[in-house]
Amino acid sequence: MTARAHTTDDVLRASAAWVWFPRGGDQVREHLQLVRYPARFGGGVRGSQVRSPYDAAAVLAHAIERTRDWEEEHLTFWTNPSDDPDLEDELRRRGAEHVDTVAVFAAPLEELVVDVPPDVQAEVVCTPDQIREVDRINVPVWGQEPLGEAGLRAELDEVEAGLAARDHARVLARLDGLAVSTGGCTVVDGFTRLWGAATVESARGRGAYRAVLAERLRVSAEFGAITALVKGRVSTSAPILHRAGFRHFGDERAYRLVVSGGSSAQTVP
Incomplete structure (x- = not known):
């Protein structure tokens, strides 16, 4: 059905x-x-x-x-x-x-197309080393404190539980092998909430965010989502979301x- x-x-x-x-x-x-x-x-x-x-x-x-x-x-x-x-x-x-x-953006997953440059690779986070790479991106971008060992273990437990339940995932994007961008997705009632996208300043404008977006959409479809929902800033992600096929539903x-x-x-x- x-x-x-x-x-x-x-x-x-x-x-x-x-x-x-x-x-x-x-x-x-x-x-x-x-x-x-x-x-x-x-x-x-x-x-x-x-x-x-x-x-x-x-x-x-x-x-x-x-x-x-x-x-x-x-x-x-x-x-x-x-x-x-x-x-x-x-x-x-x-x-x-x-x-x-x-800005609140949404669209059916089947209508979204993201242009990802061939030199950017994306992957699903599932190891302690990847969690550390995520943290190294988030700390400067969001101005937050780095995770201690207990926090890293708790973060890994959450990632593993989400993958097992097929309702939560984090992804990384790499340029020249270096992790430069990350973001998460959570599936609730047929929607995938796309959250926490962050790209290190030196890598911006090179397609890393697009790779993170595309990988989250792929994983979300596997998890059974039918609509993507994201809250993007007009000055940063909004133009990329528009090009991918997202529609604006208000601010x-x-x-x-x-x-x-x-x-x-x-x-x-």
Whole structure:
């Protein structure tokens, strides 16, 4: 039986449901989704997915109080058209800084074509040495701390479990034998979420990202995905995604609020 094609509403719901829970962090779901990031990823709290009967001021006050409870100084909130209520105006009113925008792209896997240069090789990550190579790419690109031995083992365990379950994979791309680009994919409800793409600065513009993209699409198809979903930045990956056949389904914006001490009014019950 052929799997049902995803509609625009399916894409928007899948985009709204996408949230990352980093290992070693904390999370709570009450009026909105809040995730405390560990220090290795810069700390702070990420908010998204608002579902509350209360108004925007009360929901944001609730998020601020939870951020203080976690003793964090920054709350970063990602908007989505499905938020209820929408917090964007309230974030601006409180002085939150607009720090990032990503475009939501999606397309059926069977419609995507990626032009990969012949001198770039891509591979699925499955060994400790490959995990170390992934980390050496991610540390400078994302400004995060390098993994210790325990972290490397935990990362390898996650990779192996994902490959065994056929729902999660990481890939590497090489130029002249050197690992220069990486990215991951996770299959959920027929969608493959393409995440974490990073390319070392010296290798950019040579097709490494395209190789990582193509390999993730190949693996995702093997895992049973029918639609690819990715959130790309307009200035970097968006042109490549357009050329590959992805369609634009709207934008999501990030606002960062500095959380000081004290108590917020209008907190929700």
